[in-house]
Amino acid sequence: xxxxxxxxxxxxxxxSTQKITKAMQxxxxxxxxxxxxxxxSARPYSQRMERLIGSVAGNLPxxxxxxxLIVGNGRQDVHLILVVTAERGLCGSFNxxxxxxxxxxxxxxxxEGRQVKLLCVGRKGYEALRRDRADLIVxxxxxxxxxxxxxxxxxxxxxxxxxLFAAGAFDVxxxxxxxxxxxxxxxVTLQQLVPVKLxxxxxxxxxxxxxxxxxxxxxxxxxxxxxxxxxxxxxxxLLEGAAAEQAARMTAxxxxxxxxxxxxxxxxxxxxxxxxxMITKELIExxxxxxxx
Amino acid sequence: MAGELRxxxxxxxxxxxxxxxxxxxxxxxxxxxxxxxxxxxxxxxLRPGVLLVDxxxxxxxxxxxxxxxxxxxxxxxxxxxxxxxxxxLDRARLDRMLKDAEEDLVDARDEGARTRAEARxxxxxxxxxxxx
Numbered sequence: 099x100x101x102x103x104x105x106x107x108x109x110x111x112x113x114s115t116q117k118i119t120k121a122m123q124x125x126x127x128x129x130x131x132x133x134x135x136x137x138x139s140a141r142p143y144s145q146r147m148e149r150l151i152g153s154v155a156g157n158l159p160x161x162x163x164x165x166x167l168i169v170g171n172g173r174q175d176v177h178l179i180l181v182v183t184a185e186r187g188l189c190g191s192f193n194x195x196x197x198x199x200x201x202x203x204x205x206x207x208x209x210e211g212r213q214v215k216l217l218c219v220g221r222k223g224y225e226a227l228r229r230d231r232a233d234l235i236v237x238x239x240x241x242x243x244x245x246x247x248x249x250x251x252x253x254x255x256x257x258x259x260x261x262l263f264a265a266g267a268f269d270v271x272x273x274x275x276x277x278x279x280x281x282x283x284x285x286v287t288l289q290q291l292v293p294v295k296l297x298x299x300x301x302x303x304x305x306x307x308x309x310x311x312x313x314x315x316x317x318x319x320x321x322x323x324x325x326x327x328x329x330x331x332x333x334x335x336l337l338e339g340a341a342a343e344q345a346a347r348m349t350a351x352x353x354x355x356x357x358x359x360x361x362x363x364x365x366x367x368x369x370x371x372x373x374x375x376m377i378t379k380e381l382i383e384x385x386x387x388x389x390x391x
Numbered sequence: 392m393a394g395e396l397r398x399x400x401x402x403x404x405x406x407x408x409x410x411x412x413x414x415x416x417x418x419x420x421x422x423x424x425x426x427x428x429x430x431x432x433x434x435x436x437l438r439p440g441v442l443l444v445d446x447x448x449x450x451x452x453x454x455x456x457x458x459x460x461x462x463x464x465x466x467x468x469x470x471x472x473x474x475x476x477x478x479x480l481d482r483a484r485l486d487r488m489l490k491d492a493e494e495d496l497v498d499a500r501d502e503g504a505r506t507r508a509e510a511r512x513x514x515x516x517x518x519x520x521x522x523x
Binding site: 314 | 401402403404405406419420421431432433434435436459461463468470472501504
């Protein structure tokens with residue numbers, strides 16, 4: 099049985115842990131507000147970009163001269179997965195959920211006989227995947243130095259993707275990230291980046307019979323839009339991931355704080371019982387000592 | 392003349408403007424163009440330059456670092472790579488941006504990054520010269 103002192107020390111240590119988790123929860127809540135705002139205000143751009151590419155690509159007279167970043171290079175053999183995770187842990191199952199999905203995707207693609215390569219963005223995913231899939235990782239990009247995700251961070255990742263594509267290192271590229279749904283819900287999302295796969299049900303504006311004019315022509319326009327689109331989609335994934343990470347951390351730290359509270363309650367009860375038992379024991383000893391006289 | 396033109400200016404970070412306008416002058420890829428209500432559907436690339444927005448509340452001049460514009464059904468959507476209201480632009484800010492761009496050019500590792508940095512630098516120098 100632990101002594102009174104042991105129990106006191108344990109209660110003290112659980113209490114200081116609780117203080118830390120409480121502080122982390124509050125920091126995450128403050129960061130979440132900013133990250134959520136950033137993610138939500140970036141949505142219009144990526145949505146409109148998608149729609150625009152959809153309407154240009156959808157009205158193409160022929161595929162001649164269209165950049166392969168949009169239509170693909172005609173092969174489907176090598177798949178690159180961009181795994182976007184957090185730089186830090188202590189955010190519940192946020193990182194492990196993404197990594198689990200990455201492993202499932204790798205397995206699924208391999209069963210189809212495809213070759214898989216990984217590009218890890220974020221330290222946590224890299225460290226987890228390095229353990230068993232080190233041979234698949236072609237690049238690791240850390241975003242440690244960015245305190246707030248800005249467009250240049252996304253541009254850096256996108257440049258890497260385009261460089262690899264230009265070098266023929268992959269045929270199809272997927273983006274795997276965690277989308278921010280609400281404070282308590284994140285959705286691990288797999289999105290095809292190259293070739294551009296238009297989301298189902300992109301509404302095309304009804305032009306009442308008129309058709310778009312293009313300046314410069316469609317192919318040239320798409321050539322400038324394609325690299326831009328990749329950066330934008332990566333940017334979206336980074337921002338959504340950042341917001342989802344803070345939300346996950348906030349929820350995880352909230353339940354950690356609650357668990358610590360419960361633990362303190364239990365330990366205190368045990369401490370008081372032990373103390374009472376010792377007092378009783380001492381009394382019995384005194385009484386029986388007096389009786390023996 | 393057909394009703395009004397709805398103008399949306401979107402930067403990667405956020406939606407900057409969404410308002411009815413009388414006319415917008417765009418720095419189109421193949422020349423400047425004025426867009427009025429009732430314009431035919433058009434998608435055009437944009438050069439780095441100045442967007443002239445003529446709205447009921449007054450005229451706005453917005454510096455864009457390139458992008459693309461879509462015109463359909465009396466709605467003009469500009470997806471700008473970067474957008475700054477000329478009113479908020481001062482020499483100090485331009486100088487800072489110029490310095491950043493020069494550093495980017497030094498840091499540029501691959502071909503794509505270098506071309507982009509050079510284009511940006513050229514455009515900023517132009518703006519700096521215009522600002523006097």
